[in-house]
Amino acid sequence: MEDGKSAVRWVRDNAAKLGIDPEKVIVGGGSAGGHVAACTALVKEYKASGDPKVPAKPNAMVLFNPALNLTLLTDRKVLGATGDDIAKTISPTLFLTKDAPPAIIFFGTGDKMLAMGTEYVAKAKELGVKAEMHTAADQPHGFFNKAPWAQATVKKTDEFLVSLGYLKGESTIMVPGGAELKVAK
Helix, strand or coil: CCCHHHHHHHHCCCHHHHCCCCCCCCCECCCCCHHHHHHHHHHHHHHHHCCCCCCCCCCCEEEEEECCCCHHHHCCCHHHHCHHHHHHHCCHHHCCCCCCCCCCCCEEEECCCCHHHHHHHHHHHHHHHHHEEECHHHHCCCCCCCCCCHHHHHHHHHHHHHHHHCCCCCCCCCCCCCEEEEEEE
8 A cells, every 4th residue: 555655656746757647647456456546545544655745645546346345355364363453444435535536446246345336436425526336247356357348447437537537538449249337326
């Protein structure tokens, strides 16, 4: 988490060299990477290195089946001896506030972590935070790594980033047949 936050700070601090807008820094990742990405925005306990005057919080998140509330895991042994304590400390949903960056989240309905996304979106809605979740029927964890789901999720991501003003125009991604993502309500 500290490395993720430090990376956000570094990108923002080097935006001019990179030719990017420092006010449009997006984090993203899948599974554990999605968890770290969400932690960069929401979990305050871990600090970034670098100039503290440069924000380490991203402006938006693109999350593929992320772990968002580790207290919902039925087997926290994967977190080690302090599983319950650490689960509360590193669960992004538990730290969601009205100033959270907008997020797009993808889950397969066959993913046992889907409830984490549902909980996150419901809480975000209550707080007035833009968060949308798209689901792929009967798909497992990591479904987005292969066609046609890779194209479908990238197209939805393009549309999300257009809605934020980070991209312009229509997505040019062609989605092969059979890849329908549903907006979770």
